Amino acid sequence: MKILIICLLFMGNVYGLGDDIKSFRANFIQNVQGENGDKITYQGSIEAKIPNLAKWIYKNPLEKEIYINGEDVVVYEPKLYQATISHLKEKTDFFSILNNAVADKEGKYHSKIGKTIYWLTFKDKKPYLLEFQDDFDNKVSIKFTKVLINQPIEDSDFVFIPKEGIDIIEQ
Incomplete structure (x- = not known):
């Protein structure tokens, strides 16, 4: 879950990398490799908008939707008929990552948050x-x-509307 929250929003200006980013849409491939070498690959799409809105739609290997409004996160898992709502404890969104980014010698940018x-x-x-x-x-x-x-x-794209009959868990 923290992986998703950290990668929330692709907005802001990164030391001359281009225009201010006010909205962002993309497909993504996310690879997660554990300590033991096991790897899992996720695919989906993201859309984000300033000041703090994001929606991640995971298609493979499982369906999941994540809605973020800067303060709260809703994780909807259709196959479980369940949505979990939690409050963000620390500001680790992509705004923070971009605003703290510094270029290294190879042209990559790095940012330390926490x-x-x-x-x-x-x-x-x-x-x-x-x-x-x-x-x-x-x-x-x-x-x-x-x-x-x-x-x-549209801001309405970032609003989770629960389907009838799902369980809603608040953390």
Whole structure:
């Protein structure tokens, strides 16, 4: 869950990397490799909008929807007929990552939020790859494709509307 929260929003200005990013849409492939070498790959799409809205739609290997409004996170798992609502405890969104990013000698950007160091790679002035190691020592990489910047996105796209009959768990 923290992996998803950390990668919330691709907005802001990163030391001359391009125009201010006010909205972000992309497909993604997320690889998570555990300490023991086991790897799982997720695929889906993300859309995000300033100041703090994001929606992750996971398609493979399981369906999941994650809605983030800056303060709360809703994780909806259709196959479990369940949505979990939790409150964010610390500000580890992509705004923070971008605003703290510093270029290294190889042209990658890194940003430290809390104890975690995030590595950002840009391609054509657009976010392309985000890499970090999470609190469970998993190596995480998220590659973005079909990136669209500053396209109109309605605020209503980020509102979770529960389907009838699902369980809602508040944490």
